[in-house]
Amino acid sequence: MDSSSGKTPQTSTPAKFFEKHRQAILSFLDSQRQSAVSRTVFAAVAAAVLLGTGFSAVSAADRPADETVAVASADREENDQAGRSAERDEATDTEAAEKATEKETETKAPEPKKAEPKPAPDWVVPSPAPISDVYGPRDWRGGEMHYGTDFAAAEGADNVAAADGVVVQSGANGGYGLGITIEHANGVVTVYGHHSKLLVSVGDKVKAGDVIGLAGSTGDVTGPHLHFEVYVNGAPTDPVKFLKDKGVKV
Numbered sequence: 280m281d282s283s284s285g286k287t288p289q290t291s292t293p294a295k296f297f298e299k300h301r302q303a304i305l306s307f308l309d310s311q312r313q314s315a316v317s318r319t320v321f322a323a324v325a326a327a328v329l330l331g332t333g334f335s336a337v338s339a340a341d342r343p344a345d346e347t348v349a350v351a352s353a354d355r356e357e358n359d360q361a362g363r364s365a366e367r368d369e370a371t372d373t374e375a376a377e378k379a380t381e382k383e384t385e386t387k388a389p390e391p392k393k394a395e396p397k398p399a400p401d402w403v404v405p406s407p408a409p410i411s412d413v414y415g416p417r418d419w420r421g422g423e424m425h426y427g428t429d430f431a432a433a434e435g436a437d438n439v440a441a442a443d444g445v446v447v448q449s450g451a452n453g454g455y456g457l458g459i460t461i462e463h464a465n466g467v468v469t470v471y472g473h474h475s476k477l478l479v480s481v482g483d484k485v486k487a488g489d490v491i492g493l494a495g496s497t498g499d500v501t502g503p504h505l506h507f508e509v510y511v512n513g514a515p516t517d518p519v520k521f522l523k524d525k526g527v528k529v
């Protein structure tokens with residue numbers, strides 16, 4: 280920043296000019312002390328101005344004395360040019376300073392790569408069969424609540440895990456007949472009922488789409504189908520709405 284201080288003017292007119300500029304520079308620097316970028320930019324401008332003044336001083340010193348008036352006039356022109364040049368330099372230097380600041384930031388504080396948040400498990404429909412009964416109160420049973428979605432799966436058809444998870448129940452389960460319960464991430468549990476055959480055991484880790492059992496008509500049924508329930512943090516949830524919210528085409 281002080282590299283320009285060596286260029287001391289050698290004649291009185293440019294020396295005054297320099298002195299005038301120097302005072303302006305010093306007072307400006309003082310007012311801009313809190314801004315590093317402004318200091319950098321202004322230092323560049325100051326250097327350009329001083330450089331112009333220095334060149335004027337040297338050229339004036341080399342000229343004969345009888346050209347003093349002409350020199351003084353020329354100095355004004357040169358200084359005006361230096362001023363305009365400094366304005367252009369300022370624009371360039373501002374960009375350069377901004378780039379330098381960006382580069383410095385990149386170099387000094389490299390952003391540590393944050394671990395990607397674990398994506399929610401992908402969900403699939405537990406049976407390709409058409410839906411035969413929906414979640415909600417059943418008119419034909421006097422308003423009894425149906426806590427799941429029924430898929431009209433044929434006897435022996437594949438029932439699949441709706442998402443990655445761990446089997447927490449597999450076996451006879453009251454009205455569900457041969458049932459399976461799977462625990463998933465984020466407090467979600469799915470229940471599958473009425474199998475003719477179970478293909479997973481408690482503790483098994485399953486992936487979305489894995490065949491877990493074959494459809495049947497065990498338990499409280501009027502015909503073979505898959506009864507499918509979804510619980511979110513213990514609360515029964517409409518499976519169709521849940522799957523649709525997960526982006527699954529149901």
Ligand SMILES: [Zn+2]
Nearest residue numbers: 427428429506
């Ligand atoms: Zn059902």
